[in-house]
Amino acid sequence: HRDVKLENIFVSHLDPVEVKLGDFGSATLLEDMDHTPDKTITKSCTTTERYTPPEVTQAMHASLPYNSFKLDAFSLGVVVYILVCNTFPDISKQECSQAHPNFQALSDATKDFIKSLLCFNPEERMDILEAERHAFVKVSSRTSCISPTVSTPPFVDCELQGLLAVQEFIKDLQLQRGVSCWVVENRECMLMYKWRCETIVKTFEGTQAKLEDLPGEKWASLRTATVSAMEGAQDVLRLVDGVISDSTHADGTCFEYIFGTMSGVLQEVVDALCEMVSHVLTSLQHPNDTSCTELGLKFLLLVGEQLGRERAFVAGHIDKLQQVSVQLRFLKIQGARRMLVGSKSLRNQYDIVSTSHSILPSLSPHYGTLLNDQEIAELEEAEDHVIEGKKGGTEWWSLITGLIN
8 A cells, every 4th residue: 555544544434333445546566465575575655754664764765675565564553553642653763652651551462563563673563464363453342452550430431422522523613614614715625515514413413412411500501502503503504505506705704704603602612611621520539630631621622723713714715815914814813823832934933932832832741742843844834835825725724634633
């Protein structure tokens, strides 16, 4: 395949779960499936940098061949690491990825599976056939990959599932806001808009199902906030559908209605979720840890919403970003983001705090490296290209959505 990564893995069915590997544009057809060394080597490198093992990078610099089967195995290790640790592995050195606290909390079988795939020596690295026979694969469908020493108290598990469902609803609402602002300005995202309209309804129904059995006034307030948000979203969708059916481009009033209505209902849900975070953490009765964790989670919700507003604003002005009035308003939004997550632009070297000293990295002891310098630099570069009219918005949209997630 030679480009195994999260973006190329698709969940095509949920019950039962069905997962497919896509995007074979970088794949190569090899005659031998038994991994005979002289027949499994290829010379062109097509994989994404953060999923690439060291020997492939070295081989490309020296114009030497490499084993593409072992490349896929390493990339799979990166994928599994991200899914169970919620962060990218540090592949600068062999042991760096194993030092992360989330990795230490994994079961022995999970840790061995990942270490065997992320082994720097391709000769010692586990291949895909060996991975299929590993204990992790055999037991992961029946048991948790998390160590039994890391457990959730049973009485709070339903509440945590409720919180996670609301957070998923918030993410879908943020995407709906962005794509709604985009589609009335530029029809290039029509298919995405239609898909998001179907998805938001399913997410809302799933969220309500998770919340309906949770007792108490606070949970009732959260249910009310989600219902109100969905009603506001449906009002927006009716307006957007009308604009699309008339085959007209919306004026500024239309954007302000979409942006304002969706941002207003999202703020209500985010505020309600923040209150529930405090309630659930207090019930865990860990007074020494609760305050820092609570502030960290609330801050992440607000950072995600600020990035979501930036995504919606730019999407809604994708063909008007050269206008001075639009740029002045965007600079305010962009400045808020740079204060929260930092900037790698040389132009902002002394105007904005750097990535390593901005607010977000202060959460790293609890959450690992949330955003690295390269991710922020890539976003800013794509952002500049969109504003200067050099490229369309698809690349920028993907980058900022990745940061929000």
